[in-house]
Amino acid sequence: MNRLYTTIVFLSLAAPFVAQAQTTVILNSPTQSGNAVGQFNTVVGSGNAGAALSTTAINNTFVGYDAGSSTTLGSGNTFVGTAAGNANSSGSNNTFLGTAAGYSSLTVCNNTLIGTQSGFNTTGSGNTMLGSCAGLANGNGNSNTFLGTQADASLAGLTNAAAIGFNARVRVSNAIVLGDPANTSLNVGIGTDSPQFPLDVRGIINVRGAGGKLKFSALQNNRLRNGYTDQFLTVNEHGETELARYRLQIDHPNQWADRVFAPTYRLTPLSEVERFIRHHKHLPGVPSAEMVAQEGVDLVQMNALLLQKIEELTLHVIRLEKEVNTHNRTTRREARLSPTRTRSR
Incomplete structure (x- = not known):
């Protein structure tokens, strides 16, 4: 305890006066025996912790037995835990926290591995793993995320894949998996704290x-x-x-067919409709069967169009009814006058 206290005080007082910012060694690291090299490095631990650091190693922090024991040229690494980053030689900007975390990482960069043996076999870069034994099968996979104890890849070499949850597994790149595929009771909730289904959503699902x-x-x-x-x-x-x-819902009243009943609406004479049908084989304004087969139809527009034709037909029927009624009245009036004419003769 006295030795530790003395060392810390020495470092605190002497650090501002070091001509060449060399490796700072605390406790039982072998670098204390004259191998303390590099710049702005901190090594705390026995065994071979930080033993291979070269003069170009910068800004590394190794804490634990054999932590970063093979690192020579790496920079910006933080290895905390027994044998954390053990095989790393020239990798940079990695954070390994836990016993044997990132153990086999040789020249990797930008990995964050937290948990006992997290990313133990990882030789790829840009990965994030959180949990005991997370990402053990990742291998040379890059830019992957494994969150949860034993969350992992089913195959090595994946890219941009994520597995979230205890024993979650992802098998393909560019995919996110929630939970253990073998757990048939697993439910995922969005907007609810008590999901009852594999995907239980409280709210609106928008399909763009x-x-x-x-x-x-x-x-x-x-x-x-x-x-x-x-x-x-x-x-x-x-x-x-x-x-x-x-x-079906429209956005504006103009999208509907009530304009047919406006005083200014021109009702196409049935004679013109007949000529159009003979020539085109479909109603005016209605898409042909060929067009529907090729392009489909908008349901709102088609419903409005069909209603328009019904309303036009209704107006034609009303007009014809008036003509028929007028004709019937004329016929009855003539019929009443006919006997009188006969008697006068």
Whole structure:
């Protein structure tokens, strides 16, 4: 205890006067025997902790038995724990915290490995691992994240992959996995602290138009429900979806067809409609079957268009009814006058 106290006081007082900022050695590191080299390095521990530091090693901190024992050219490393960063030779900007954390990392950079044997076999860079034995199978994988005890990759060499949770496993690059794939009782909640389903969301799920898709690769039953007793989407025995009671909403009244009833609206004469149908084989303003097959239709626009045709047809029927009524009244009046004319003769 007296030795430790004396050493700390010495370092605190003498450090400002060191001509060449050399390695600072505390306790039983072998670098105390004259091998204290490099600049701004701190070595605390026995065994071979920091024993290989060269004159170009800068800003390293090694704490623990054999911590950073092979580091020669590395800089900006922090290794805390027995054998932490043991095999590192020239890697830089790494943080290893825990017994044997980053043990096999030779020339890697920018890794943060926290936990006993976290990233033990990692030879890639840019990884973040937190938890006992996290990322053991990462190997030469880069830019991966493993959070949780034994969270890991199923294969070595992945890139930009993440596994979160106890024993979580990710098998492909550019993917995020939550929880142990073997745990069939695992539920994930967003906006809720008591999820009841594999994905339990409290709120609105927005599927963006650009590249957005909602895909059901497999269904356990043939109903998808909207949270009420009525079903809004079913899958029949042929695997086809059947839509019911779906709500369409417009953004502005002008998108709807009530303009047909405006006094200024020009109702196309049926004779013109007939000529158009003979030539084009579909109603005016309605897309052809070929166009629908190639481009599809907007449901809101199509519903408004169909309503427009119904309203136009209704106006034609009203006009025809008036003409028929007028004709009937004329016929009845003539019929009443006909006997009188006969008797006068």
